[in-house]
Amino acid sequence: MDKQGIIESSRKRREGERIFYTSCPANGCWDSACVLKCHEKDGKIIAIEPDDSVNPNDSREDCGWENTWKGNVQMRPCAMGHSWKKELHAETRLLHPMKRVGEKGPGRGYFVQITWEEALDTIAEKMIEIKEKYGPYGIFHSQYPSFEKNGFPLAPWWEAGFGAWGEHSTSGHAAGEMLHLGVDLTKVTRGLQNSMPGFEAPDFFNSKLFVMWGMDPVVAWFGPTSYYMQLAHEYGLKTIVIDPRYTQSAEILADQWIPIRPGTDLAMMLAVAQVLFEEDLVDHAFVDEWVDKEGFEEWRAYVMGEGEDGIKKTPEWAAPITAVPAETIREFARLYGTEKPVHLQYFYSCAKRHMGDYSASASMLLQAMTGNIACHGGCESGACLPTPGRVPAPRADWHRDPGDYQVPVLFNNNCLTEILARQDDYWSGKITESEFRHLIGSPNNDCPLPNIQMIIFENNYGNNHSNVNKRFAGMANTEFNWGFQWHMNQPTAELCDIILPAPVWQFEGMDEYMYGHQRFVSGPNGMRNYFTFCARGLDFPGEVRSKEWVWTEIAKRLGDEVVEGYNPRMKDVAVEDWVDAQEAIYKEAFEKWADNATIMAYLGFDHRPTWEEFNAHPVIRTEIDEPYYPFKSALDRGESPFNTPTKKIEFSSNFVKTHDMTESRWRGRIDPMPVWSPSYVEGDIGSASNDGFYNPKVKDYPLSLVTPVSVYRQHSSNDNNPYMREDVYRHAVWISGVDAKARGIKDGDLCRVYSDRGETMLTAYVTNRCMPGTAAVHHGGWYQTGGEASEMNVFGQDMRGTPNILLDDGHLPHILGALIIAGLVQVEKVADGDAEGFGGEAERGGARGAMVAVACRDRLAKKDGARDAAAVAMEAAENGSDPACAVENA
Numbered sequence: 001m002d003k004q005g006i007i008e009s010s011r012k013r014r015e016g017e018r019i020f021y022t023s024c025p026a027n028g029c030w031d032s033a034c035v036l037k038c039h040e041k042d043g044k045i046i047a048i049e050p051d052d053s054v055n056p057n058d059s060r061e062d063c064g065w066e067n068t069w070k071g072n073v074q075m076r077p078c079a080m081g082h083s084w085k086k087e088l089h090a091e092t093r094l095l096h097p098m099k100r101v102g103e104k105g106p107g108r109g110y111f112v113q114i115t116w117e118e119a120l121d122t123i124a125e126k127m128i129e130i131k132e133k134y135g136p137y138g139i140f141h142s143q144y145p146s147f148e149k150n151g152f153p154l155a156p157w158w159e160a161g162f163g164a165w166g167e168h169s170t171s172g173h174a175a176g177e178m179l180h181l182g183v184d185l186t187k188v189t190r191g192l193q194n195s196m197p198g199f200e201a202p203d204f205f206n207s208k209l210f211v212m213w214g215m216d217p218v219v220a221w222f223g224p225t226s227y228y229m230q231l232a233h234e235y236g237l238k239t240i241v242i243d244p245r246y247t248q249s250a251e252i253l254a255d256q257w258i259p260i261r262p263g264t265d266l267a268m269m270l271a272v273a274q275v276l277f278e279e280d281l282v283d284h285a286f287v288d289e290w291v292d293k294e295g296f297e298e299w300r301a302y303v304m305g306e307g308e309d310g311i312k313k314t315p316e317w318a319a320p321i322t323a324v325p326a327e328t329i330r331e332f333a334r335l336y337g338t339e340k341p342v343h344l345q346y347f348y349s350c351a352k353r354h355m356g357d358y359s360a361s362a363s364m365l366l367q368a369m370t371g372n373i374a375c376h377g378g379c380e381s382g383a384c385l386p387t388p389g390r391v392p393a394p395r396a397d398w399h400r401d402p403g404d405y406q407v408p409v410l411f412n413n414n415c416l417t418e419i420l421a422r423q424d425d426y427w428s429g430k431i432t433e434s435e436f437r438h439l440i441g442s443p444n445n446d447c448p449l450p451n452i453q454m455i456i457f458e459n460n461y462g463n464n465h466s467n468v469n470k471r472f473a474g475m476a477n478t479e480f481n482w483g484f485q486w487h488m489n490q491p492t493a494e495l496c497d498i499i500l501p502a503p504v505w506q507f508e509g510m511d512e513y514m515y516g517h518q519r520f521v522s523g524p525n526g527m528r529n530y531f532t533f534c535a536r537g538l539d540f541p542g543e544v545r546s547k548e549w550v551w552t553e554i555a556k557r558l559g560d561e562v563v564e565g566y567n568p569r570m571k572d573v574a575v576e577d578w579v580d581a582q583e584a585i586y587k588e589a590f591e592k593w594a595d596n597a598t599i600m601a602y603l604g605f606d607h608r609p610t611w612e613e614f615n616a617h618p619v620i621r622t623e624i625d626e627p628y629y630p631f632k633s634a635l636d637r638g639e640s641p642f643n644t645p646t647k648k649i650e651f652s653s654n655f656v657k658t659h660d661m662t663e664s665r666w667r668g669r670i671d672p673m674p675v676w677s678p679s680y681v682e683g684d685i686g687s688a689s690n691d692g693f694y695n696p697k698v699k700d701y702p703l704s705l706v707t708p709v710s711v712y713r714q715h716s717s718n719d720n721n722p723y724m725r726e727d728v729y730r731h732a733v734w735i736s737g738v739d740a741k742a743r744g745i746k747d748g749d750l751c752r753v754y755s756d757r758g759e760t761m762l763t764a765y766v767t768n769r770c771m772p773g774t775a776a777v778h779h780g781g782w783y784q785t786g787g788e789a790s791e792m793n794v795f796g797q798d799m800r801g802t803p804n805i806l807l808d809d810g811h812l813p814h815i816l817g818a819l820i821i822a823g824l825v826q827v828e829k830v831a832d833g834d835a836e837g838f839g840g841e842a843e844r845g846g847a848r849g850a851m852v853a854v855a856c857r858d859r860l861a862k863k864d865g866a867r868d869a870a871a872v873a874m875e876a877a878e879n880g881s882d883p884a885c886a887v888e889n890a
């Protein structure tokens with residue numbers, strides 16, 4: 001086709017289209033809140049374009065220094081953002097309420113379609129029954145039970161449900177932040193901390209050195225902050241990556257990559273501190289003003305070998321532990337100690353492993369030693385990224401009464417698997433109350449204990465935490481579970497008695513994002529100078545309905561006071577008028593906001609915008625005059641932002657020194673200072689130090705596995721999206737050239753990856769981007785199985801690759817309640833990638849993964865011959881032939 005032909009056909013395709021704007025945060029990219037310009041035609045999204053809400057005629061790169069500095073840049077989506085249409089219109093999309101026939105768990109039952117009426121009546125009946133039988137703590141709602149809250153939308157009026165402390169992302173950092181800096185993440189998220197510890201993206205232009213220590217922002221923080229990192233690097237910001245993998249960030253941003261053995265970062269940090277002391281590269285002015293003297297001296301003595309262990313933590317000491325040459329450590333320390341300011345971030349995942357909370361603490365202490373923790377161009381290296389918001393957004397008012405019931409905090413968010421595994425033992429008297437409290441991270445000895453018999457799922461919670469076999473067994477063992485899912489074959493659907501089809505909120509209908517998070521979506525951490533209104537999108541497909549309608553209908557069945565509390569304004573709205581009614585309430589909020597002349601003037605409007613204008617351009621920005629840096633607001637007020645007992649940064653925590661930490665919510669041993677202790681003590685640490693090179697298990701499982709987030713998924717969302725799974729990406733086990741050779745593995749070979757917790761089948765990606773002795777499987781692969789149980793595989797072998805099936809969920813004295821995302825594994829070749837039929841190429845295209853998914857859906861939906869299809873596929877894959885062909889031929 002000639003140029004004119006292409007233009008014509010493209011014009012034709014778009015005739016009669018409607019354009020609307022939305023965003024796509026789903027906790028998968030730290031709510032990067034990119035702006036998506038959607039083209040809709042005939043009820044489908046036909047294209048998604050990037051943000052043009054600012055500098056529409058310039059590219060992001062050409063909008064000028066002034067605009068860039070002030071944060072006036074386009075919020076452009078990543079590949080996932082562009083590919084949502086495949087997720088929305090997928091053939092596996094769940095379109096009707098479904099009821100399970102048979103027991104819960106993969107291979108144990110299947111689903112049949114039911115009416116909404118039957119679904120809602122059954123759910124409400126079961127909720128009432130379980131609350132009566134087990135009390136208010138028998139029901140667990142899975143959406144973000146973190147930060148001492150719970151997303152259960154009916155809790156305040158129905159008076160049931162409970163929350164948790166800790167959280168999956170940040171728990172490895174939270175203890176150190178609280179104990180050494182006096183920063184309480186729970187308070188930060190509620191705006192109760194006296195100063196925000198985050199920073200704004202343009203502050204990267206103030207940094208001289210950027211250390212991405214176990215951080216891969218090009219993947220994990222794709223939004224504007226990562227764009228500013230790239231710009232700053234182009235303008236000369238020296239950048240170093242310390243990571244066992246040669247990451248995309250290393251490739252795109254780094255001047256130097258320092259590979260390090262996973263889990264040994266603390267040793268390198270101590271050696272860096274040793275050089276800083278030895279060569280007097282400490283920022284004395286900062287330390288004198290803000291650091292507790294006593295603790296600092298204890299730390300100095302420990303690092304310099306004047307403490308009890310008598311070991312000087314030199315680079316030569318750290319080199320054999322970390323596999324980083326002593327010279328590299330020394331040169332790094334010198335650069336780190338002399339360049340100023342330094343942005344050093346030690347990221348979430350590294351801390352979610354054995355000793356991880358100690359290395360997280362040590363990274364904060366390094367930033368304090370060098371005076372880089374609270375200044376322009378520096379950062380906290382903690383988990384806390386929030387900054388004060390800059391732009392006032394409207395707020396829809398649903399006239400909800402706050403209710404009397406506050407969900408009690410009963411456990412550590414990351415101990416759910418353990419609760420489910422051990423609650424029967426506790427309630428039947430096999431273990432003591434004290435044992436149970438210790439196992440589940442009970443926050444104090446007086447709070448009630450859970451007996452979970454109903455789980456309400458609104459995510460992929462079965463799949464996304466460690467020890468999938470144990471987790472599935474516990475989750476399948478409750479009386480009744482139900483939940484919302486996007487796809488029929490979502491692993492968590494296997495754990496439900498009823499599944500309800502969920503809208504993809506940002507494109508369909510007008511629901512909130514998460515409960516309490518409205519459609520006015522604020523910019524992400526690093527860039528809170530704008531918000532996007534997610535305008536009304538598509539009509540719901542199939543029988544999908546608003547989740548808020550579902551909750552309202554359930555509330556009605558639970559009693560008048562529940563529905564009066566939850567949704568007084570909408571309770572009598574008919575289902576067909578529902579989205580219009582929601583939209584009217586958003587419009588009302590907008591009108592009130594637009595009537596506020598002060599806000600309009602502040603935001604630079606020269607007239608009062610109309611609802612139509614706002615929907616056509618729903619991205620509202622302010623300019624960043626001076627970028628925020630950590631703790632700026634308290635420092636500006638002349639207050640200490642550090643809420644420790646001494647109001648200073650405590651290198652050695654006075655709280656720890658004066659409390660019995662085994663009876664604290666962490667319920668574990670902790671030293672006042674981060675100290676290196678690699679020892680594996682049987683009985684003390686138990687099997688849980690599954691990721692440590694010092695664990696005797698290393699002889700059977702010699703590879704240290706990391707499970708980073710993937711650029712192709714928001715956690716597990718998009719694993720089903722053919723654009724993301726088949727076209728561009730091979731979900732594989734990364735293994736280094738030497739480790740592959742020793743096992744006779746070639747790139748593309750089918751492998752069994754296993755640990756003492758479970759196994760999964762993956763092809764090998766043989767690459768020297770992964771250092772020897774380590775392996776990597778990206779997080780978010782779906783647990784999909786034919787359902788043939790064996791001793792190793794409680795519900796059947798995983799054919800698709802969730803790394804969580806390989807990981808232990810046990811907690812350690814030195815991992816204070818974080819989710820565990822690392823472990824020890826072995827990799828073994830099963831079939832040749834070049835073999836006739838089963839091809840590395842076929843797998844590279846994800847054909848087997850996609851096929852297993854469809855077979856799984858068909859089995860669950862009990863399509864004719866479906867059980868056979870799954871079995872055929874599994875068999876074919878195991879025999880080394882192409883499962884997709886095998887099924888087609890069957």
Ligand SMILES: Nc1nc2c(c(=O)[nH]1)N[C@H]1C(S)=C(S)[C@@H](COP(=O)(O)OP(=O)(O)OC[C@H]3O[C@@H](n4cnc5c(=O)[nH]c(N)nc54)[C@H](O)[C@@H]3O)O[C@H]1N2
Pocket residue numbers: 026027028168169349457458459460461464465466484485486487490502503505513547707708709714715716717718779780803804807819820821
């Ligand atoms: N091994 C390993 N495990 C990890 C991690 C790791 O790095 N490694 N990371 C951990 C971290 S930090 C996190 S935050 C968790 C995340 O774990 P989850 O919160 O479980 O994350 P998602 O997979 O994104 O869940 C989204 C899915 O929920 C379902 N869903 C139901 N209702 C809704 C709805 O209203 N909206 C949306 N968007 N989805 C809905 C959809 O089917 C969707 O696909 O995973 C943790 N697990």
Ligand SMILES: Nc1nc2c(c(=O)[nH]1)N[C@H]1C(S)=C(S)[C@@H](COP(=O)(O)OP(=O)(O)OC[C@H]3O[C@@H](n4cnc5c(=O)[nH]c(N)nc54)[C@H](O)[C@@H]3O)O[C@H]1N2
Pocket residue numbers: 027028029030168169170213214215216219220221222242243244245247260261262263264265347348349350353706707708709710711712713714715716780822
């Ligand atoms: N595209 C995308 N982005 C996401 C998400 C997503 O699902 N998809 N999830 C979001 C969420 S909720 C969260 S919590 C964050 C998580 O964000 P991160 O914690 O930054 O994520 P990871 O990719 O798991 O880990 C970062 C790097 O640490 C390295 N690493 C692992 N173990 C060690 C170690 O012991 N030492 C060192 N030095 N490095 C180590 C890994 O190789 C990886 O490159 O990501 C967010 N961003």
Ligand code: SF4
Pocket residue numbers: 023024025026028029031032033034076077078079080081082222223714
């Ligand atoms: S998934 Fe991609 S497009 Fe969507 S908000 Fe995150 S970074 Fe932006």
Ligand SMILES: [Mo]
Pocket residue numbers: 168169170
């Ligand atoms: Mo997270």
